[in-house]
Amino acid sequence: MLLPVIMSGGAGSRLWPVSRETLTKPFIELPDGRTLLQKTLQRTACLDGVSEVLTVTNKEYYFLTRDVYEATDTNVSHSYLLETIGRNTAPAIAVAALHAAAKHGEDVVLLVMPADHLIGNQKVFSKAVTVATDMAVNGWIVTFGVEPSTPETGYGYIEGGESIGDSGARRVVRFVEKPDLETAEKYIALGRFTWNAGIFCFTAKTIIAALAEYVPEVLEIAKKTLASSDSKTEPVVLGEEHFASSPDISIDYAVMERASKVAVVAADFDWSDIGSWSAMAELVQSDERGNRVNGEALLVDANNCYIQSDSRLVAGIGIDNLLVVDTPDALLVAHHSRAQDVKTVVKQLKLESHSAANYHRKVHRPWGTYTVLEEGANFKIKCIKVKPGASLSLQMHHHRSEHWVVVSGIAKVVNGERELLINANESTYIPAGHKHRLENPGLLDLVIIEVQSGEYLGEDDIVRFQDIYGRT
Amino acid sequence: MLLPVIMSGGAGSRLWPVSRETLTKPFIELPDGRTLLQKTLQRTACLDGVSEVLTVTNKEYYFLTRDVYEATDTNVSHSYLLETIGRNTAPAIAVAALHAAAKHGEDVVLLVMPADHLIGNQKVFSKAVTVATDMAVNGWIVTFGVEPSTPETGYGYIEGGESIGDSGARRVVRFVEKPDLETAEKYIALGRFTWNAGIFCFTAKTIIAALAEYVPEVLEIAKKTLASSDSKTEPVVLGEEHFASSPDISIDYAVMERASKVAVVAADFDWSDIGSWSAMAELVQSDERGNRVNGEALLVDANNCYIQSDSRLVAGIGIDNLLVVDTPDALLVAHHSRAQDVKTVVKQLKLESHSAANYHRKVHRPWGTYTVLEEGANFKIKCIKVKPGASLSLQMHHHRSEHWVVVSGIAKVVNGERELLINANESTYIPAGHKHRLENPGLLDLVIIEVQSGEYLGEDDIVRFQDIYGRT
Numbered sequence: 013m014l015l016p017v018i019m020s021g022g023a024g025s026r027l028w029p030v031s032r033e034t035l036t037k038p039f040i041e042l043p044d045g046r047t048l049l050q051k052t053l054q055r056t057a058c059l060d061g062v063s064e065v066l067t068v069t070n071k072e073y074y075f076l077t078r079d080v081y082e083a084t085d086t087n088v089s090h091s092y093l094l095e096t097i098g099r100n101t102a103p104a105i106a107v108a109a110l111h112a113a114a115k116h117g118e119d120v121v122l123l124v125m126p127a128d129h130l131i132g133n134q135k136v137f138s139k140a141v142t143v144a145t146d147m148a149v150n151g152w153i154v155t156f157g158v159e160p161s162t163p164e165t166g167y168g169y170i171e172g173g174e175s176i177g178d179s180g181a182r183r184v185v186r187f188v189e190k191p192d193l194e195t196a197e198k199y200i201a202l203g204r205f206t207w208n209a210g211i212f213c214f215t216a217k218t219i220i221a222a223l224a225e226y227v228p229e230v231l232e233i234a235k236k237t238l239a240s241s242d243s244k245t246e247p248v249v250l251g252e253e254h255f256a257s258s259p260d261i262s263i264d265y266a267v268m269e270r271a272s273k274v275a276v277v278a279a280d281f282d283w284s285d286i287g288s289w290s291a292m293a294e295l296v297q298s299d300e301r302g303n304r305v306n307g308e309a310l311l312v313d314a315n316n317c318y319i320q321s322d323s324r325l326v327a328g329i330g331i332d333n334l335l336v337v338d339t340p341d342a343l344l345v346a347h348h349s350r351a352q353d354v355k356t357v358v359k360q361l362k363l364e365s366h367s368a369a370n371y372h373r374k375v376h377r378p379w380g381t382y383t384v385l386e387e388g389a390n391f392k393i394k395c396i397k398v399k400p401g402a403s404l405s406l407q408m409h410h411h412r413s414e415h416w417v418v419v420s421g422i423a424k425v426v427n428g429e430r431e432l433l434i435n436a437n438e439s440t441y442i443p444a445g446h447k448h449r450l451e452n453p454g455l456l457d458l459v460i461i462e463v464q465s466g467e468y469l470g471e472d473d474i475v476r477f478q479d480i481y482g483r484t
Numbered sequence: 485m486l487l488p489v490i491m492s493g494g495a496g497s498r499l500w501p502v503s504r505e506t507l508t509k510p511f512i513e514l515p516d517g518r519t520l521l522q523k524t525l526q527r528t529a530c531l532d533g534v535s536e537v538l539t540v541t542n543k544e545y546y547f548l549t550r551d552v553y554e555a556t557d558t559n560v561s562h563s564y565l566l567e568t569i570g571r572n573t574a575p576a577i578a579v580a581a582l583h584a585a586a587k588h589g590e591d592v593v594l595l596v597m598p599a600d601h602l603i604g605n606q607k608v609f610s611k612a613v614t615v616a617t618d619m620a621v622n623g624w625i626v627t628f629g630v631e632p633s634t635p636e637t638g639y640g641y642i643e644g645g646e647s648i649g650d651s652g653a654r655r656v657v658r659f660v661e662k663p664d665l666e667t668a669e670k671y672i673a674l675g676r677f678t679w680n681a682g683i684f685c686f687t688a689k690t691i692i693a694a695l696a697e698y699v700p701e702v703l704e705i706a707k708k709t710l711a712s713s714d715s716k717t718e719p720v721v722l723g724e725e726h727f728a729s730s731p732d733i734s735i736d737y738a739v740m741e742r743a744s745k746v747a748v749v750a751a752d753f754d755w756s757d758i759g760s761w762s763a764m765a766e767l768v769q770s771d772e773r774g775n776r777v778n779g780e781a782l783l784v785d786a787n788n789c790y791i792q793s794d795s796r797l798v799a800g801i802g803i804d805n806l807l808v809v810d811t812p813d814a815l816l817v818a819h820h821s822r823a824q825d826v827k828t829v830v831k832q833l834k835l836e837s838h839s840a841a842n843y844h845r846k847v848h849r850p851w852g853t854y855t856v857l858e859e860g861a862n863f864k865i866k867c868i869k870v871k872p873g874a875s876l877s878l879q880m881h882h883h884r885s886e887h888w889v890v891v892s893g894i895a896k897v898v899n900g901e902r903e904l905l906i907n908a909n910e911s912t913y914i915p916a917g918h919k920h921r922l923e924n925p926g927l928l929d930l931v932i933i934e935v936q937s938g939e940y941l942g943e944d945d946i947v948r949f950q951d952i953y954g955r956t
Contacts, residue, residue, distance in 0.1 A: 029797075313822070326815045327500075327816045330821065331817055343796050343797070346799075350784075353785075357801060388931065393933055415889045419937060420860070
């Protein structure tokens with residue numbers, strides 16, 4: 013049995029302002045309208061021998077992840093390990109391997125993949141996975157090496173040694189963390205170095221044994237974490253009690269660089285970690301002057317620019333080599349060569365506790381989304397979208413009253429003692445202090461405009477009485 | 485008597501996306517929050533001998549102009565000549581001179597000024613006007629010449645000749661339209677050339693006589709236009725009937741370049757026509773790297789950039805010599821050296837009938853403003869602000885119903901047969917087909933959120949029954 017393990021962690025601060033702490037890289041839309049997470053799921057779900065996909069992510073991203081998976085057409089079941097605190101890849105893989113071994117037996121083959129990489133050629137990928145799976149069954153820890161096209165200094169490199177069998181796999185001589193340019197150029201010239209794609213394949217048994225040998229503390233804490241978590245009901249939420257004390261260590265450093273039976277399989281598929289806006293730009297067809305536009309732009313004497321804009325018109329005049337990325341509340345204008353430095357902006361914004369570092373105007377909730385349209389003294393206007401069958405919590409606000417106008421769909425509303433159905437073009441008023449609940453009993457999205465009034469309009473003025481998403 | 489005549493015309497397409505057909509250059513806010521029109525009014529209203537200011541503008545801009553004037557603290561009265569069709573400066577000045585002569589006698593001194601120029605030093609300006617006024621009384625047509633600081637190719641030049649008296653004024657030898665760079669450099673080297681500031685001073689009698697001599701057709705049509713318009717009630721709306729047939733000719737070409745008794749007074753005040761974003765940038769203090777920010781920006785390794793943004797955070801990385809101007813629906817990113825080419829973008833947008841060429845999200849009306857917050861299938865949400873004492877027309881929509889939620893102030897509403905007062909945090913519903921009216925009976929702004937629902941939500945679905953602004 014092959015069990016893909018999707019590791020959905022990375023914030024992707026180099027893809028700010030689209031990627032933010034509340035909507036990380038796996039969830040942002042590529043120019044084709046699909047997310048990296050969705051693509052990762054599709055890519056793994058259609059591999060031979062896969063009937064379940066295990067996702068390791070933060071508890072905060074559970075509902076968003078589930079929404080993405082539900083919107084993706086696959087025939088696999090989903091299981092989740094939800095971290096309440098992040099502790100790097102080694103502890104996460106340790107928990108995943110123990111959990112998988114308990115559920116499917118220790119011979120289950122794990123294919124560990126980051127959620128936020130892009131892989132182009134599915135057939136070639138499947139073939140490489142088949143090679144890796146065969147080797148994993150024979151006790152190998154398998155990595156995937158991408159043929160370098162440039163002396164990239166942002167990736168790790170794998171030096172391949174003797175061939176193993178006739179599959180093109182090689183024994184790993186060593187791993188090298190992000191080298192300097194000179195070293196990277198030497199590696200390319202030497203020819204036996206490949207980029208570490210961050211994808212791993214091994215049986216639960218093999219990786220558990222390796223963890224026991226090289227980082228026994230990580231394995232012990234993983235065992236305790238699972239023992240103290242309820243692993244019978246889905247999703248499995250990992251308690252912090254033990255997990256928080258786990259060493260913060262990557263699987264590369266904990267195991268890969270130390271284990272002896274490590275192989276590298278040639279990853280001949282197109283691969284990108286979409287590590288910056290420059291990489292994102294590559295996904296868009298360029299015009300004859302090298303400009304790539306995802307959105308609406310009017311360019312005059314522009315060359316080699318990437319323009320991304322959701323809803324605003326962008327006019328560019330006499331500009332070269334620029335990245336222009338526009339969102340409702342923040343705009344990035346950067347020189348192409350400085351794409352990596354976007355993360356310094358995010359760091360600075362976080363220092364200033366600027367909302368644009370972490371939050372979007374549009375906020376995802378288990379039941380749907382809301383977008384703040386306008387705020388003023390004593391009022392706030394939101395557009396609220398509730399998924400079919402979804403329900404907000406039964407709640408109450410001390411300081412604000414709310415007007416709800418249904419603009420499409422049908423709403424089932426609890427308003428104090430009353431329960432009523434509200435159709436498009438009808439409204440209701442919830443006075444402060446009234447218990448209320450909003451539900452979408454229909455088959456289409458429910459869209460309402462909420463006008464809040466009150467002296468205090470913070471999101472924390474909420475008392476939840478009942479919630480189907482466990483948020484009381 | 486000195487009568488300032490403010491000519492409020494120019495679209496200012498080089499200041500797009502802030503300046504648009506519905507909110508032209510005189511009305512856009514400078515970095516100090518005030519408009520060029522407001523500054524022009526203040527500058528002229530405090531001159532000696534001024535008790536009235538006459539404004540010549542398009543009828544479309546009347547209410548907006550009046551709002552600006554009402555918000556400006558001056559002791560002068562306002563009169564207006566409203567064009568329904570634009571016909572350049574000579575016909576406009578002809579009408580203004582005839583109108584002023586009829587009202588104040590032909591010896592009234594006119595100080596004709598564009599509404600969209602910036603003048604720095606009021607004292608020096610006042611002094612220059614005093615010199616000009618004295619000469620105007622003696623029959624001179626007076627122009628104002630700005631000492632050139634650079635060989636500007638975007639301005640007209642005036643060659644000064646023999647001195648007149650001891651005021652520093654000179655007889656004009658000739659006018660030169662925008663020269664090429666080589667010529668402009670020569671002019672600066674020669675020293676007797678100044679920039680034409682576009683400000684003129686003459687008596688009504690002098691200019692009427694000059695118009696009669698050089699462009700009799702313009703004067704005749706101006707007379708007919710006034711005769712066929714109701715010039716007794718304010719504002720005076722100029723009928724199209726005759727005015728439309730007037731030659732489209734500038735006062736420079738019609739009179740200045742031909743008349744013999746033309747003088748140029750030294751305009752030693754700081755002067756700028758704010759002709760582009762580069763000029764606008766100059767109004768903002770620069771940091772040590774030459775960056776000027778009007779709004780919120782986070783700059784990393786940026787040099788000589790101008791950033792203007794109303795509400796969005798702008799992050800700039802590794803950018804040089806850029807103009808970044810952000811508005812709710814359109815963004816401009818241009819190289820500083822291409823500031824003049826913004827007009828080509830506007831031209832292109834107009835060709836495409838793009839709304840961003842002409843309209844803003846926020847729309848000015850005689851009673852206040854509305855801003856479209858969100859639009860979707862069958863719904864539109866507006867934030868409507870009604871000035872104290874103002875009233876929308878009594879109206880009806882065939883295809884849409886409207887929910888009104890008052891978020892601040894108090895509303896007097898006619899809804900079908902009912903008339904009611906609605907306080908903050910209360911709402912009402914106007915079904916399609918109901919006659920309704922919204923009025924602000926209070927002393928503070930009234931702000932309401934309007935949620936429109938219906939199959940058709942175009943602004944043209946309106947039947948007006950009564951309107952205090954004459955729009956029925």
